[in-house]
Amino acid sequence: MFEREAELAIVDEALDQLDGAAPGNGSGSGRRAGGTLLAFSGPAGLGKTTLLAEVRRRALARACTLLAARGGEQEQGQPFHVARQLIQPHLAGRSEEELRTALGSWYSIVGPALGLCAPEQGAPPDPQGLRDGLDWVLTHLTVQRAPVALVLDDAHWADPESLSWLAAFAPRAEHLPLLLVVAYRPEELPAHADAFRTLPGRAGHRPLALAPLTEAAVSGLVREAVGDHADDAFCREAWAVTTGNPFEAVELTARVRDKGLDPTSASAPLLRDLAAAQRGSGLVARFERLGPSTVRFGWACAVLGTAIPQELAARVGGLGPEEAADATARLREARILSGPGEEGDAGLEFVHPLIATALYRAIPDALRVALHGQAAVAVVDAGLGSTAAARHLLETHPENDPWVVRTLRAAAAENLRAGAPEAARRQLARALREPPDFGERAAVLYELGCASLLTEPANTVNHLRAALAEPFDDPALRQGIVIRLAQVLAHSDRLADASDALAREIPYTRDVRARLRLQSEQFMWDAFDAVEPDSPARSRRLARLADRLTGRDLTERYVIGLRAWDACLRGEPVDVVLHHAVRALGTGFSWAYEDRGFEVPVLAAMVHMYADRPGRAEELFEAGTAEFERQGWRGAHLSFAYSLRAYIRYRRGRLADAEELARAGLRLAERVGRGTPVHWYAIAILATTLLARGRVDEAWELAREHAFGESFPAAVVFPDAQTVYAELLLARGQTKAAAAELEAVDRRLSPRGIRNPSWCPWQLHLARAVAAEEPARARALAADAVMRARAFGAPSGVGQALRVAAEVAEPGERAGLLRESVELLSASPAGYELACALAALGTELGDAELLARARTTARQCGADGLVTRLGGAPGDGAWAEALTEEERRTAERAARDTPAPRDQDQPRAPRGREQEQATRGRVPDQDPGPANQARVPDQDKGPATRDRGKGQEPANRARVLEHDQDQGQDPAARGREQELSAVYRKLGTDRAGLAQALEAYARGR
Secondary structure (H helix, E strand, C coil), X not given: CCCCHHHHXXXXXXXXXXXXXXXXXXXXXXXXXXXXXXXXXXCCCXXXXXXXXXXXXXXXXXXXXXXXXXXXXXXXXXXXXXXXHHHHHHHCCCCHHHHHHHXXXXXXXXXXXXXXXXXXXXXXXCHHHHHHHHHHHHHHHHHHCCCEEEEEECHHHCCHHHHHHHHHHHHHHHHCCEEEEEEECHHHCCHHHCHHHHCCCCCCCCCEECCCCCHHHHHHHHXXXXXXXXXXXXXXXXXXXXXXXXXXXXXXXHHHHHHCCCXXXXXXXXXXXXXXXXXXXXXXXXXXXXXXXXXXXXXXXXHHCCCECHHHHHHHHCCCHHHHHHHHHHHHHCCCXXXXXXXXXXXXXXXXXXXXXXXXXXXXXXXXXXXXXHHHHHHHHCCCCHHHHHHHHCCCCCCCCHHHHHHHHHHHHHHXXXXXXXXXXXXXXXXXXXXXXXXXXXXXXXXHHHHCCCCCHHHHHHHHHHHHXXXXXXXXXXXXHHHHHHHHHHHCCXXXXXXXXXXXXXXXXXXXXXXXXXXXXXXXXXXXXXXXXXXXXXXXXXXXXXXXXXXXXHHHHHHHHHHHHHHHHHCCCHHHHHHHHHHHHCCCCCCCCCCCCCHHHHHHHHHHHHCCCHHHHHHHHHHHHHHHHHHCCCCHHHHHHHHHHHHHHHHHCCHHHHHHHHHHHHHHHHHHCCCCHHHHHHHHHHHHHHHHCCCHHHHHHHHHHCCCCCCCCCECCCCCHHHHHHHHHHHCCCHHHHHHHHHHHHHHHHHHCCCCCCCCCHHHHHHHHHCCCCHHHHHHHHHHHHHHHHHHCCHHHHHHHHHHHHHHCCHHHHHHHHHHHHHHHHCCCCHHHHHHHHXXXXXXXXXXXXXHHHHHHHHHHCCHHHHHHCCCCCCCCCCCCCCCHHHHHHHHHHHHHCCCCCCCCCCCCCCCHHHHHHHHCCCCCCCCCCCCCCCCCHHHCCHHXXXXXXXXXXXXXXXXHHHHHHHCCCXXXXXXXXXXXXXXXXXXXXXXXXXXXXXXXHHHC
């Protein structure tokens, strides 16, 4: 090698550093041990391949494990071609059992992509999940076989799936015993591989751009090849005609030697013609003089790409074995194909990619198309599969060939299940142009829509609508198309269009079960539509349908689950809500059915949270999250799971855990994309958690960074995004702006009959926002929220509503409201709300013991802002998960004293004194909200509301008396009550769910 000393010195330094990073090796030299990324760039022919060959040699000499791959111009469309070259040799040859052991839970996710196993039936992994799996495999392989050198040549020709993965993985190299070396042509590197251009380098510069050889280097190369007697003029001309390009210089000297040219100034003028014969038209002309059979064989090799089996090239070129062997020898002699032994057992290779490109482009267009067609057939006949044939079929012209359609559909199905939807999309689009038979077109359009769902949602809608317009008689296919169309419309924030698509199909669906399935999908997307025009009527239809279903199959259970969610939003009694949720869950409810979304399982779990059973909700979410991870769904699905688990932790008062989970959900949401539904959830939940922790400015900056509040989605989000934004404004003292947002929430939710303050406490926030200027209106809002919270019956919701009602109440009424709030919240799992209520009551009464209890509870929750306001020092927010022995005994006694529930199939009557008030009246489907009322007439107020403003009326006085009696309890009794309160928070349940929570706790131990 000439004039590559600087580059090789950097390689040696990286290998020294890598050797220090290997397990068992010290780093006494003081040099930082670890891996690195080296990127070499330069135009074609500047010696990148030769340099990387030397890198491989030096890595092997240092006992490095070598992972090597090379991009190919013809293989760019073959998914994971490079990833397979890198990893497959180190795992191939193992039995299935050994592979499962080696890959663990990633076996079914990455195995198909790496060609180690066939794709399993079921929903495929999402692209992010597959990349995470490949990350794990490469990291695991690196750690097991350290030190490792990964060398990728011609990265600009690597397939998009492999290249985008490696570009994202590259920053990790510096934290592993891994030297990652890539070489590429800078003008041809795709945008998704820009990481190779921009990562900070070891010597402050990356990539390392290769320079042409100097005149001295070319002179040395010439004299080494033809003899020291080559004169200066001859060498200077050799440098001039090759412009210092190493490949051209080497080829020129070989031609000079072969022709026996005298290396003197007299021969110098001949060099230009000799150089021209090494590239472009000169190379092609020289190639075509080798004879017809050799030309056909060479063209076949150019079509097949790299690692070419000689027998396959002979089949494509129409040659017999002897002709193929003769052609191979001629092409090697002409320095077009590599010599024997240079390519090992991998097959035939061109001497340089420039040669392969020149020959491929010289093939006449019609012949090139025909050769690709022949190659597709030969590949399938050789047992290499439809995916290997598909890249050739993409280069052919449509000919109405059913075999082409079948092969492309089979390849697309395999790629889709392996996690390469973009490759599947290209193949199905080509199949559509073939075109398919008349009766097959709808199925191809449907498959195309499924493949483009993640990358081209607008085109997916067009494909699926075109499929519905086709005349075909397959009810199951038609149902699948309609459901998929509704799904992509809904995920594009077009929920009304999703519902309309289903509504148009339902009347024409003759099969009863199929019609019920479509109805369940319509009910689901209507439930998520924030501006649904006739929500109360839809709720009545849903209730009538769900109440007569038995849950005998998955579709019926989905309908029942939607009924539970609808009942929760409307504030029906909590027992009714839980009754339907339990019916929906049955004995098992997977979150990863191939042909269904995960929305209904999520809603069934969230119902438990709002009903003060967050422990059960977390149990369901943990199982669902594990399913997502097993499936390789690590994009939007996993982000939703983390974010909503964070919200459950927030509702339990485990704020530090909630923040950690919310940030993990946001990181995943960022990979999915801003402005997507999952991004709204992540921001809303993290902002809510930060507010509870007292970090108002940080929450506001988060909102500004992500444009949260500039507009709101058409889909229902929980917590409600506009309400969270109003809460942010309120925390910053912008009460009028907050009130305007909350009044907009009223106009949006109240006509839909969504008035459960346990689900969305907009009335409570609005009461606080208008309290200073409109105290009567604030009291009316709070009183109405209390009434509705009582109707729902979750202690945490009633307790929160009472606390805010006390905040806006007349001074003489506050203590009674706060005492009841503390009483209810003490019997709930809502730790943060309990801390707030204790702080408010302690401040109101000037009770040091209550304030100390508030500080302790707030510190356990991680509510640092509240702890500071109460004069304490924030803690770490760590939460004791396990029950003490005394807590367990107290809980078991309390569970035994709780009346046994009725049969699960019948909703129970409301339980406990705090829920008796729920029987005072059902919340109607639609009623005018009080947001714009200055005063609510007494006859229109609920009993709890009428008691306010009349001093110590009987109901209020009874509650105060009851608390006074509690205060008179002996210390042991008060200690047991506080112990039981801690149990509710640890187990994530209220009193009614205590027995079930204890059973789950015992199972978990």
